[in-house]
Amino acid sequence: MPELVFFSGTMDCGKSTLALQIEHNRSTRGLQGIIFTRDDRAGEGKLSSRLGLVRDAVEVADGQDLYVYVVDHLSQGGRADYVIADEAQFLAPVQIDQLARVVDDLGLDVYAFGITTDFRSKLFPGSQRLVELADRVEVLQVEALCWCGARATHNARTVGGEMVVEGAQVVVGDVNHSADEIGYEVLCRRHHRRRMTAASARAAALSPDVLPVAST
Numbered sequence: 001m002p003e004l005v006f007f008s009g010t011m012d013c014g015k016s017t018l019a020l021q022i023e024h025n026r027s028t029r030g031l032q033g034i035i036f037t038r039d040d041r042a043g044e045g046k047l048s049s050r051l052g053l054v055r056d057a058v059e060v061a062d063g064q065d066l067y068v069y070v071v072d073h074l075s076q077g078g079r080a081d082y083v084i085a086d087e088a089q090f091l092a093p094v095q096i097d098q099l100a101r102v103v104d105d106l107g108l109d110v111y112a113f114g115i116t117t118d119f120r121s122k123l124f125p126g127s128q129r130l131v132e133l134a135d136r137v138e139v140l141q142v143e144a145l146c147w148c149g150a151r152a153t154h155n156a157r158t159v160g161g162e163m164v165v166e167g168a169q170v171v172v173g174d175v176n177h178s179a180d181e182i183g184y185e186v187l188c189r190r191h192h193r194r195r196m197t198a199a200s201a202r203a204a205a206l207s208p209d210v211l212p213v214a215s216t
């Protein structure tokens with residue numbers, strides 16, 4: 001039976017690496033997939049991993065119908081044995097419904113990869129719809145670690161190393177940002193709640209008068 005599978009996790013947990021691995025495993029068996037992505041760090045129309053692998057993908061636009069895209073591809077003689085959707089948290093809920101229709105009406109496996117929650121620890125709408133519709137949700141266990149060494153389960157947005165909790169849900173940044181730019185960092189829940197990033201922990205360690213207080 002074809003399936004809609006949601007591979008979820010924090011940033012930095014190896015989602016795109018797994019997406020590329022699934023793609024590689026199937027293509028070496030002679031299968032062909034359609035790869036959708038949105039706002040990948042390597043630029044438009046790319047699926048990339050932090051380990052440096054990149055391949056071409058279809059950049060999804062606002063309002064684009066993914067079911068129609070796959071049907072058009074097939075009706076023009078293209079081949080598709082499966083579909084990969086990376087950065088699926090950035091897809092609209094209706095586009096997740098379209099991916100479910102690809103599974104049900106076209107009989108293709110769809111593998112969606114996405115971050116579950118945003119920097120405020122709220123579900124992305126696309127990820128919420130995936131949790132609602134997926135045949136299976138796989139939580140990726142490649143462990144991203146907080147600066148304290150605990151398992152990182154939360155995504156933080158930083159500006160100049162300081163964690164912020166307000167702002168637009170989607171601002172594309174990277175973990176390899178320079179100071180004062182918007183960046184992202186994965187934290188354990190304890191340090192996400194205390195808003196303690198690696199930079200603020202270092203600063204606190206340097207000034208013993210200002211011990212971090214767990215007030216929240």
Ligand SMILES: [Zn+2]
Binds near residue numbers: 148149187190
């Ligand atoms: Zn921590």
